[in-house]
Amino acid sequence: MLPRDVSRAVAPARPTLSGRVGLVVAGLVVLGEAAWLVARLPGAALVSDLGAVAVATWAAVACVGAARRHPAPLRRFWGLLTATMALAALGRTLWTVERLGGTELPHTPLIGGLFTAGILTGTAALLSSLAAPRSVVGRARTLLDGVIVGLALIPIGWVVVFRDIAAADLADPVRTFGLLYPMFDLMQLTILVAVAGPSRPMWPALTMIGASLATRAAADAAYVSLFAHDAYAPGHPIDVCWPLSYLLIGVATRYPPPPSCAGTEETAESPLPPWWRVALPYLPVGGAIVAVILARRPTGQTPHLIFLGMMTLLGVLAVRQGLAANENLRLVARLRRLAYSDQLTGLPNRLTFNRRLRRALRDDAPVAVLLLDLDGFKQVNDRFGHATGDRLLTGIAERMRDVVGDDGMIARLGGDEFAVLVDAARPVPPEQLADRLLAALEPLPGEEDLGVHPSASIGIxxxxxxxxxxxxxxxxxxxxxxxxxxxxxxxxRTCTRALRESAVSRAELIADLRRAVDERQLHLEFQPIVDLASGVVRSAEALVRWRHPRLGTLTPAKFLPVAEETGLILPIDRWVIHEACRAAAVWREHAPEATVAVNIAAAHLRRPELVALVTDATGGAGLPPHALTLELTESALIEGSDAVLARLHQLRELGVGIAIDDFGTGYSSLSYLHRIPATELKIDRSFVTRLDAEDSRAYATVEMVTRLAAAFDLTVVAEGVETDGQHAAVTAIGCVHGQGWRYGRPVSLSELLATLTPVDMPR
Structure with missing residues (x-):
C-alpha cells in the first residue's frame, strides 16, 4: 500500500458529483445573466451583481476542492486562487450593498482595496505555480516584466480613452484611477505568459486561467472606456464578462495536476525561449513613449498621471535591468564553472589542468605530471550500467582528492582518466604521491565482493x-x-629514455602497419595439421607474416597485438581470410578433402559484416564453406553477446567450422560450450609441452579435454607437438589431430603442396 501523500500524487481524486453539479449550475447562471442583460429586462443591475457574487463564491469553493485533491506542490497555488475568488465575491457583495443603498457606482476605498488585494493574491498564485521560476530573483524578474507592461499601458490607454475628455472631468480621481484596472489585468497576463513559457507543455488549467484574465482585461478596458465617456450604467451587457471570468477559474479546477506532480522527473533540457518572450516586457515601452508625446496638452504640459506613470516605469525598468545584469553575472560565473570543472566529480577538468600546467612551465619551475587510468572500468559500465560507473567515479575522485590534498592539483581529464600536477610549490616526490594514490584506490573492507572497484595504472x-x-x-x-x-x-612507472624510445618505435610500427596491406607487405605461411593415426596432412593453419622493409620478416607476435589495439586488425583479418580461401582452393586441386584454418580477432566477432565477409571470400575463391575453419580464443567467445552467438550460428549454417583456440588458458566453462556452435577444440601448447616431463597434471588435463570434446562431439587438435614423446602421449590419450614442429614448420603454399604424402610416424 502506498503512503497517503504518494498515493495522492500518483492518482489524484477526480472532482465529485457535487462539483460537477456546481459547474453546471454556475454555467447556467452565467448564461441566464447574459440573456437577461442582452434583453435589457427589469432589474438587470441587481441580476448582474447577484450573478457575479454567486459565480465568484462557487469558484472559491471549487478552488478549495482543487487544493484538497491536488498534491502538495499545487496546494499553495490553489489556496491563493481561493483567496482571490473569495475577495472578488466579498468585493462584489459590498458593491451590491452600497449600490442598493443609493450609490450608483460605489468606488469606495474599501471596495477598491478588496479588488486590489484580489489582484495581489492572483499574482502571487501565478508566481507560485509549478512553471514559475524557483528562485527569488527569477520571480522578481517575472513580476517586474508584468509591471513594465502594465505601466506602459497607462499612456497608451490615456491617448485611446481619455484624450477627448475634458480636463475638468479628469480631475475626478475615480475616473482616472479606473484606468489602472486594465493595467493590472495586462500585468497578470504578462506574468502568466512568462511562467507558462515554451519549456514544457501548457497545463490546461493555466490555459483556462489565461482565458479568464483575457476576459477580465477586455471587460475592464470596455468598462473604463464607457465610464470615462459617461456611457456606462449598471446592468450593461459588458457586466456578464466578470462572472464569465470567475466561471473559467472554476473550470480550471477540474483539470488534473501536470505530470511533474505525479512523480515523473523532467530530464530533457529546457529549450531557449523565443525572441518575443525575451523582448516581451520591452515591446510596449516604445508605444508608451509615443503615447506620452501624443498625450501632451496644448499648453505643453503632460498630465500628472502620465508623468507619474512614466517615472515609475523608468524606475521599474532600471530595477529590471539591474536584475538582468546580476543574472548575467551569475550566468557568467556558472559558465566559468561549467567550462573549467568536471560536472560529475567537481574536479578541475582538462582545460583547467592544461592552463595550470602551461602556467607552471612558463615559470620554468620543477613540474611533474601523474596520469592515472582506471583498470577495468569499461567492464564496470558494461556489467552494472553507467549510473553505477558514475557513482564509482565520484567515489574514486573523492578518495584521490583527499589523498592529494595540498600536495598537487588533481583533475579529471575525461572518462576514467585523471591527472595530478605537482609543481615546485608542493615539493612532494611524485613516486610517493603515486604510492599514496594506489593505496587509496585499494578496495575497502566488503568492496572486494562487489566486483565494481577497479585499480589504476599511473604514469609519471x-x-x-x-x-x-x-x-x-x-x-x-x-x-x-x-x-x-x-x-x-x-x-x-616513471617515463625514461628507454620507454620513450620504445614508444617512438611503436608509433613508427603502427604507421608502417597502416601501409602494410596496401603495399602487399603481408604474406601467408601454412602450418600442417595432421591426422595422428595416418600421418596424412588434412588441414593447415594460415599464419600471417609481415615482410617489413626495414626490420625484415616479423612474426604475428611482433605486430598483431599492436594491430588489435589500434583496430588495424580488421583490414588485416579481411586480407588473411581472402588469401587463405584462395590458397585453400589451389591446395584442394591436389587434395580435395583439405581444409584451412584462419585465426580472427575478437573485434571481428562484434561486427555484423563478418558473415558477408566469409561468404564473399569463399565464394570468390570457389571454396566450399565447410573447407574453412575460423579459430577464436576463449575470451573472445565468452564475452560474446547474443548478437555474436547468432552470427556464429549463421556461419555454422553455411558450413564454416568454429574452432576454440588455446583451449584451457581462458575462462573455460561448460556453460559456454553448450551455447557456442563449436566444431573443434585446440589444446594449448602449454599443456602439451609438459607431457615430455611426465607431468601427471598436464597429462590429466589433456585427457580430460579430449573426453570433454568427445562428449560434445568436437574434434581435438593438440597444438605445439614438437617431440616424439609428446606425439606418443597425445596419440595415446586419443587426440585425433596434431599440430606443431614435429609435423612441420609454417611454410609457403608451394612448400605445403609437397607435404601431401603422409608424415613419418614412429612405430
Missing part, C-alpha cells in the same frame, strides 16, 4: 630539457602509464 613524467611544451610532458606521462598497464596494472 617530470619536466626536463627534452620537453618543449606541456603536450610533450603529457605524452611522456601517457607512455609511462601504458608501461604500468603492461607491467600488470595497479602499478606506476
Amino acid at each position: 613524467a617530470e619536466y626536463g630539457p627534452q620537453h618543449t611544451s606541456h603536450t610533450d610532458l603529457l605524452r611522456d606521462a601517457d607512455i609511462a602509464m601504458y608501461a604500468a598497464k603492461a607491467a600488470g596494472k595497479s602499478a606506476y
